[in-house]
Amino acid sequence: MMKVLPFKIPKPENSALVYQEDYEDFFYGRLHQHREIQLSLIVKGEGTLVIGDSVNEFKSDDILIIGSNLPHVFKSDIMEGEKSIMISLFFSKDSFGKEFFELNEFRTLLPFFKNSAYGIKVTSNKIALKQLFLKFKKASQLDRFIIFIEILSLIRKSKSKKLSSFVYQKNYTNNEGRRMSAVFEYTMAHFDESISLQQIANVANMTTNSFCKYFKQRTNKTYFQFLTELRIDHACKLLNKDLTISEIAKLSGFNNISNFNRKFKLLKKTSPLQYRLMQLHFSNE
16 A cells, blocks of 8 residues: 655654654655655665656665755555665754854855755765664664764765756645646556546646646656656666567557657667666676
């Protein structure tokens, strides 16, 4: 059964730093946001992360940073007998007092706070960061604060990449959030089927013209660009399996293999066959 989340997730009022473990059959597939910045370690599992204007993969040992009020959705690839496990820390820039992160000692964290608004994936020092995250469970409140500062310090020194390039500047209202969540949830559940503009507009309870403008304003792309990105992301995962390119195209929602090849090359700058060969090369190194 899918875990039902409100669009805006409340966190404990009196906790400056919130530690959370998610131990699920699969992550939620629901768009949501929270005021706190989220630092997460994917302990186990893989799937799709939609954040800002981008569709990304997540996998075990990924370190992810999600900014304040940045709508996002984790959706695990469901694998028989496998759990999805994530450790997360939640805090806001004023969790420890309004002036805390303005102190000179924290000036070097300014790029971290700026870039977190777009979502970040940390790409170096991952083993050391994972060890710090794993210390949290048994640590005292004071030790958790010390480990948290160590994590921020190490993230600052690490290589990273932004996960999105566009963020809708106005915070979503609850009604807007529920509407966009319904659109994302439907799309992530049915991307391998034919979806018409009328169908998805009906999910949003809007006319087709109104929906097109609404979606483009909030994601900086058309609905069908988003749908294509989800399909190609799924196809990339299937290219590691013993399936033909034609089978992968069909399982990813493309009825026409030439259209699949064209869209794949447009997004990945290479053909599906070349992508498969590159993945095989990396996995054999």
